[in-house]
Amino acid sequence: MSGTAIASPWKKAPERRHERELKREAVLMAAARVFSERGYHRTSLDAVAQTLNVTKPTLYYYFENKEAMLAACVQHGLDLVEAGGGAEPANGATGMARLVAYLTRYAEVSETDFGRCAVRISDAELSEASRKRVRRIKTGIDRRIRDLISAGITDGSIAPSDPKITAFALAGALNSIGRSHQRDADLTGSKMIGQYIALLVNGIAPR
Amino acid sequence: MSGTAIASPWKKAPERRHERELKREAVLMAAARVFSERGYHRTSLDAVAQTLNVTKPTLYYYFENKEAMLAACVQHGLDLVEAGGGAEPANGATGMARLVAYLTRYAEVSETDFGRCAVRISDAELSEASRKRVRRIKTGIDRRIRDLISAGITDGSIAPSDPKITAFALAGALNSIGRSHQRDADLTGSKMIGQYIALLVNGIAPR
Amino acid sequence: MSGTAIASPWKKAPERRHERELKREAVLMAAARVFSERGYHRTSLDAVAQTLNVTKPTLYYYFENKEAMLAACVQHGLDLVEAGGGAEPANGATGMARLVAYLTRYAEVSETDFGRCAVRISDAELSEASRKRVRRIKTGIDRRIRDLISAGITDGSIAPSDPKITAFALAGALNSIGRSHQRDADLTGSKMIGQYIALLVNGIAPR
Amino acid sequence: MSGTAIASPWKKAPERRHERELKREAVLMAAARVFSERGYHRTSLDAVAQTLNVTKPTLYYYFENKEAMLAACVQHGLDLVEAGGGAEPANGATGMARLVAYLTRYAEVSETDFGRCAVRISDAELSEASRKRVRRIKTGIDRRIRDLISAGITDGSIAPSDPKITAFALAGALNSIGRSHQRDADLTGSKMIGQYIALLVNGIAPR
DNA sequence: TATGAATGAGTATTCATTCAT
DNA sequence: GATGAATGAATACTCATTCAT
Numbered sequence: 001m002s003g004t005a006i007a008s009p010w011k012k013a014p015e016r017r018h019e020r021e022l023k024r025e026a027v028l029m030a031a032a033r034v035f036s037e038r039g040y041h042r043t044s045l046d047a048v049a050q051t052l053n054v055t056k057p058t059l060y061y062y063f064e065n066k067e068a069m070l071a072a073c074v075q076h077g078l079d080l081v082e083a084g085g086g087a088e089p090a091n092g093a094t095g096m097a098r099l100v101a102y103l104t105r106y107a108e109v110s111e112t113d114f115g116r117c118a119v120r121i122s123d124a125e126l127s128e129a130s131r132k133r134v135r136r137i138k139t140g141i142d143r144r145i146r147d148l149i150s151a152g153i154t155d156g157s158i159a160p161s162d163p164k165i166t167a168f169a170l171a172g173a174l175n176s177i178g179r180s181h182q183r184d185a186d187l188t189g190s191k192m193i194g195q196y197i198a199l200l201v202n203g204i205a206p207r
Numbered sequence: 208m209s210g211t212a213i214a215s216p217w218k219k220a221p222e223r224r225h226e227r228e229l230k231r232e233a234v235l236m237a238a239a240r241v242f243s244e245r246g247y248h249r250t251s252l253d254a255v256a257q258t259l260n261v262t263k264p265t266l267y268y269y270f271e272n273k274e275a276m277l278a279a280c281v282q283h284g285l286d287l288v289e290a291g292g293g294a295e296p297a298n299g300a301t302g303m304a305r306l307v308a309y310l311t312r313y314a315e316v317s318e319t320d321f322g323r324c325a326v327r328i329s330d331a332e333l334s335e336a337s338r339k340r341v342r343r344i345k346t347g348i349d350r351r352i353r354d355l356i357s358a359g360i361t362d363g364s365i366a367p368s369d370p371k372i373t374a375f376a377l378a379g380a381l382n383s384i385g386r387s388h389q390r391d392a393d394l395t396g397s398k399m400i401g402q403y404i405a406l407l408v409n410g411i412a413p414r
Numbered sequence: 415m416s417g418t419a420i421a422s423p424w425k426k427a428p429e430r431r432h433e434r435e436l437k438r439e440a441v442l443m444a445a446a447r448v449f450s451e452r453g454y455h456r457t458s459l460d461a462v463a464q465t466l467n468v469t470k471p472t473l474y475y476y477f478e479n480k481e482a483m484l485a486a487c488v489q490h491g492l493d494l495v496e497a498g499g500g501a502e503p504a505n506g507a508t509g510m511a512r513l514v515a516y517l518t519r520y521a522e523v524s525e526t527d528f529g530r531c532a533v534r535i536s537d538a539e540l541s542e543a544s545r546k547r548v549r550r551i552k553t554g555i556d557r558r559i560r561d562l563i564s565a566g567i568t569d570g571s572i573a574p575s576d577p578k579i580t581a582f583a584l585a586g587a588l589n590s591i592g593r594s595h596q597r598d599a600d601l602t603g604s605k606m607i608g609q610y611i612a613l614l615v616n617g618i619a620p621r
Numbered sequence: 622m623s624g625t626a627i628a629s630p631w632k633k634a635p636e637r638r639h640e641r642e643l644k645r646e647a648v649l650m651a652a653a654r655v656f657s658e659r660g661y662h663r664t665s666l667d668a669v670a671q672t673l674n675v676t677k678p679t680l681y682y683y684f685e686n687k688e689a690m691l692a693a694c695v696q697h698g699l700d701l702v703e704a705g706g707g708a709e710p711a712n713g714a715t716g717m718a719r720l721v722a723y724l725t726r727y728a729e730v731s732e733t734d735f736g737r738c739a740v741r742i743s744d745a746e747l748s749e750a751s752r753k754r755v756r757r758i759k760t761g762i763d764r765r766i767r768d769l770i771s772a773g774i775t776d777g778s779i780a781p782s783d784p785k786i787t788a789f790a791l792a793g794a795l796n797s798i799g800r801s802h803q804r805d806a807d808l809t810g811s812k813m814i815g816q817y818i819a820l821l822v823n824g825i826a827p828r
Numbered sequence: 829t830a831t832g833a834a835t836g837a838g839t840a841t842t843c844a845t846t847c848a849t
Numbered sequence: 850g851a852t853g854a855a856t857g858a859a860t861a862c863t864c865a866t867t868c869a870t
Binding site: 044045046056057060065066 | 859860861862863864
Binding site: 450451452453455456510513534536537538539563566570571572573575576578579580582583584585586587589590591593594595600601606609610613614615616617618619620621 | 659660662663717720741743744745746770773777778779780782783785786787789790791792793794796797798800801802807808813816817820821822823824825826827828
């Protein structure tokens, strides 16, 4: 045997691609954080760059422009919701149980930077192209919630109501989580989410 | 007798003050409309001025600066909520009844331009000064809701819960009304508000 | 009589409008000068502003954007050519005489800052809208030259040739005046223009 | 005998140098094409690189910087004119004949990408350094034309005139060929060049 | 040789704000 | 009261250029 291979100082192509991907993600996370903290319009790309110890043009190496960064944040936030799973019809649970699982996931994501971006940014701030894409995802989520409600109504686990309005109200209520400024520990965290959803499930009237 | 008084071309002081007040309100309404339509940061003062057929500097005669206009919009929106009354402890109604009345009012105001301003602007987008002012008003409303909840819990008309979280959830849920883009007729109007609040009161679980 | 009127310190509306017009022209002249000296792309609006002792945003008060300034320069240069007159068919002169008059005017304008702008800027640098406008004027000038050539050929004062190519060559030749860097006194001024045009009229071959 | 030589995977030095030369030329041609199509300043090095399926930094391996590329284009264009020959005093032809040959060559080159680069770039758009270099080459051509004119005047084949102005006018007129946007077939090609030069030789006045 | 990554310097444009009139 | 004019400050975006690999 002719000895051990010497570790090459040059990174291989796949490794490079992976590194780039990592950096892109880092940019995205930084952006999500700053956007959700100071608002999209009040945030300059300089601010984003600074948190990464990079210069502004570097950001353009990873994203076409500021709006693309925002769109990616929003999209990522929304994707996280779907990525949670738990809403599959197959698993034998009641509509209510599946809905609660989904809403919990939704609420949890709303507490992340990405979720806050998704919830805080008005569609009007996105470019036509991004708007369409985002709208499609949001519609998907809305439909998912409506379907779960309908299923629950059918199997008797949810009280009859107009699924459209109910879905709108539930999502809207949960959105306020991401919209609020989470300085208050009581209004953050999984315990709070539990109470929050329990409220939506049971209402405020005594049973 | 010393003859009839000649109509002075100069208006009297009180009349002038009144006129100024009227114009100030006109500016405010215009601002509320445009801000709520395009978002505060995306709206230039030129746009506000244009809808009034005035020039930009004129606005400065009525408001110190752009943020002051926004703050006034928000404040006005929140004032409208309080102005609705119905939350007075004296009138013998249950906490629940008074809470429902208050929330209804809240929801209705959320559909106005002023309400949308109040609800759509994230605290993060305001300067420190305005942020404080707005926060104070919002805190007032929050306290009002909490108090009503507590009263309801005490008189048995509302199920026991943490008033803080419940108030947060209720307000948040209603805010989504003002935040939504009211293109959908089903998701606007007083009928919808009724269903919306009924949902919050009764929850989605069957009773 | 109750005395002489006191000169009001406030300028009257028409005077104001006039003043604005003057300033706009001043901006245009400054732009024409700088553009023609350093080239459109190498000239920053800061440079234009500096020659006027104004700040950059002031320019935007008079022109929509940089390209609009350029377009106005070009248009003004081309307009100057037509404004010269002398090409009217009515005046009994031969086609040749009228052509020479027109070309002389053309050459003279080419020596001005506006003319140099018109001649130096490629159509490609203009916006679609400006391009069309400019192209229309240029076509008009081209047609004017062709018509004069045709008239001259008809009345025998000009040798027969393809008016299209001849017009192209004449205009092209004269354009080089505006394109050259006039540091050389021998290659500027009316005397030079005379010789230049005489050359085009008589050719270089001995007669 | 020591066996057959193994073909080395490394290319010999001269071959390498040659390859490099070829690539450098490829870069130059690509640059000339893009510069002449979109204008020097409006063309980014990315654009040049793209047409070669290379990345931007690669260009720097062959040229010091962007301006050096432009200068090389211009120089190459002007070299092409000289390379045409035909202007040698020795061959017994008249000054006029030699001048016509030279101008024809000049016009032909003006229709190439390199020629267009040379003709389209205004001195004002270049840096001081490049300007000097380009100016020197242009001066060389100008002198050549003047000499031919003088020779023609001397041998009687060209009408007496100021060689300086005449040379300026002839070159200027021919430059317009390269400057025009050759969409019009009538205004391109060798036939047109013939007519163009005939016009300059004979003038437009009837003989 | 060629490239991925990063950057410095520049530039057009917007907009809230001021002020003399 | 209202406006024309002007400005300072900010900011997104571009691009030639560099350098380690």
